[in-house]
Amino acid sequence: MEKYDLVVIGAGPSGYAAAMRALDFRKKTLLIEKNLVGGAGVTNGALSSKTWWELSRETASFRKNLKRFNLEVPSINYKEIQAEVQRAVHERTSMLEEHMELMKDSQYSELLSFKQGTARLITQNEIEIESSDMTKEVVWADYVILATGSRPRYLPELPIDEKIVMTSEGIEAMEDFPESMVIVGAGVIGCEYATIFSGFGKTKVHLIDKGDRILPFEDEDIVRVIERNMENSGVLIHRNSKLIRMEIKHERVEYELEYDDGSKAVFNVEKALVAVGRIPNYENLWDEGVDISISKRGIEDNDTQTNVSNIYAVGDITADISLVNVGELEGRYAVEKIFGSPDHRLVYENISTIMFLNPEVAGVGFNETQAREKGIDYKVVTLDYSCIPRAIAKRNTQGFIKLLVTNDEQMKILGLKIIGNHASSAIQAVALLIWMNKGIEELAECVHPHPSITEGIQECVRMLLGKSLFKPDALRGRLSCRTSMRGVYADIKF
Template sequence: MNKETIKLDITGMTCDHCATGIEKLLSKNEGVTEAKVNYPKASCECSYDPSKTSKEEIINTINGMKNYRVKGEISETGSCNNNHFDLIIIGGGSAAFSAAIKAESLGLSTLMVNGGLDFGGTCVNVGCVPSKNLIRAGENAYHATHSNFAGIKPKGVDIDFPQVIKDKKKLVAVLQEKKYMDVVSDFINLKMITGWAEFKDNKTIVVDNKTEYTALKFIIATGATTNIPSIEGLNEIGYLTNVSLFDLEEKLESITIMGAGYIGLEIAMAYNRLGVKVRIIEFTDRVLRKQTPDISEVLETQMRKEGIELLPNFRAVKFEKKGSETIIHCKCPDGSFTQITEKGRIVVASGTKPNTQRLGLQNIGIELNKTGHVLVNEKMETNLPNIYAVGDVANTPAFVYTAAFEGKIAVENSFSGAENKADYTSLPWVVFTDPQIAGAGLDEVQAEAKGIPFEISKLELKDVPRAIAANDTRGFIKLIRNTETDKLIGARVVAPEGGELIQLLSMSIKHGITVKDLADSFYPYLTLGEGIKLAAITFGKDVSKLSCCAS
């Protein structure tokens, strides 16, 4: 092995810890064999293999840190006038923008390469923003025709469906501009291009098969897309996904949704309430199959009450067009076969798959798991030291807020010597059906699988004064505690606006709050939050025998 040694003078160090941080960062470069940084002498002696790295790359690594600079050397940091960058981000969603914002604060020259969806990615364009907007529109329509009070008799609603979709499109455009493009519009170190990036090697990408770009570090943030099942005839019937459905201004007579996960259920409730006849085909025995059966039961009861047709344990085996109709050939729960006619459109909501197919990962040996997600550790590192992966493309929880967090720490870990980790022990999440489904931490099945001694408290909303007064007692609050420590380790909430409760429970799990602490705290009377107190009390008492506000 050839070895060369360089000596550099470094400005900006204030203590020995600074020197250690620079050493750690340099050691992540596979070509660096030894790095010794001396704080009192403000110097660095670095040995490296010139076939794997270069003097310029080492200097750029140091200059890429926020507070340090190599004295007398000119770095490419901050320059976007050529095809070499400190950082290349592949993708243009929330994780990518979060990474770009952090990179700009560190003064890193950054290239963002985005293909597929517009800049902003899934959340703002075809996911969170449009779906929640349509869900709220559907709720308005529903409450104009349904009342929980005998003395209130709604007179109906006039739905201008094309206008609802046009308003949704306008909202998406405004937020895509304000929350993404405007945020980075004045960045002096960021270059953004549209195209498909493919790795040539672990230091080079080729965009649209013509232009090469190199970088010290890479972040893969390409997200995920709908997983289209391999079913005979499906590709010939003109199916929809959330991407195409949300932009369709024509009000369909009916839709059949393939899949009863959170995406399919949110679509079902929104469109059903906006006047579209909805059917759901689910190949397992219930909706939200990853949650416990009691959660599925509450949601199925409400959906059937609203007229949504649920077909659990039905498996589609073939699709065919007959005129304007689609025939769905299904295997029934008893093993027989039947044909279902859909006069409207088929919507595929059968989960997602990571966008890794066009990245050329086979050229660099990036490790994937069995579902095709990029394998990363808690620091978002892949098996290659200069390549990170974040967001839905990685084997981490698929939420916009986790993606943004991962993009930030990936840049910090790769360029500032930080050792930030993602800890999702208390991660809160919400499914925006009605009632909403919210959770944090473990449920009872997960606690048992981990061998944790646990106990469950389950409080029906019929015992919560706020729900009683509102004449809406659908759902429950379920707490899971460690019986040895009394600490809260998990929570599930099924309730109208139940998502508004989950952050308190998430923070309780994160900070080791005990069930006794929850029971002994003050909660405003006639709030849904008081249900947390009552659920905590339920571990030791029958709350139905307590007076209002009693503890």
């Protein structure tokens, strides 16, 4: 029986990161993957969907600016766009595979092994691997990291066939833009796909929302911008509605909604996308004797360690945040905890996020909705993109920056939310200060490149310190500076 210091099951973002970090500790490591290296984070998740988004955004921008060139709207080649997405996925998976192949001729050649197959824990140290030709072998591991990821959630009452009624796994195989599509689920995934398909201008998108607004976890002022842009792009948002029936009829989708007022309506579209979250892949991953604790959300872990002392869990398989960057962080941290001594526990308060909408939305820390739910008193400052030279130069001033700090003299940063162009490029300094538990004065003294979106963050800080270039009283509607005490707002007077 082959013995390893560490066996990592799953070669998605978290598992791959864990295996590579183990090599830094000079540990004999086995990485196992049953499908493609890179996992859903590359093949039918973050990378592929964001490539679709980038191409959709470029298409929408091109259509918007056609008048400058006296051009008619050109036709869009679906096959070419689909091929471009596939090329992006291939580039990433090929690089990961090439990297592992080249490791065979490096200083890590005796440390890293890779096996293709399905893994199952038969004891807490023994892993059975079944290859595609049905042959089996058992290996020994001092430590095990489970990183098998997640898959789209199926609703049993819906006729999901991955051809007409699809999840994010089936949508990659479509042969052309559908003339119409209904999306079940108005969370991040559903709204991103609504943005993608409406952006190409070839599909009438319907979006089912059981509440009175999409993205219920997000601040209302941000949702208003996203909803307005969606509807301007032709998206029909079914608010306050419940899906009571969906059927495939004559190779199309018929669905019926019931609204909060009791009325009902029937709609007919070409395709349906079910985007109601993802569920962890832990079925048949271990025998009963291993007895790893799980909850409805995934494997329960304590700082990446499960209740079985030598088994760790990272990425989407856990009950923590399901993001690629979080999975990679957890994978690296788990290895450091096993073979080293981390300087601190894993923290999630400074995790940066981005929603690929129109426009993009990036954030770190608390938003206002979360701060209110937790009963936190805070100060909040908002600055419109029309006050930022870089946004003006890009001829797109839609968006704003919102900064939350504690409602005291220290004004420690609670969170930052940006909606608009370059949003994701502007939040890292704030993420670092949240991790350091620092206040805002460090941001006020930074010399930012000009023109840049980050200058807007600096102006927000200066407003809180009472020394801004633009004064909120003079530019009402573009700037605001308020306190929230026990849920009651008041303007800050300087």
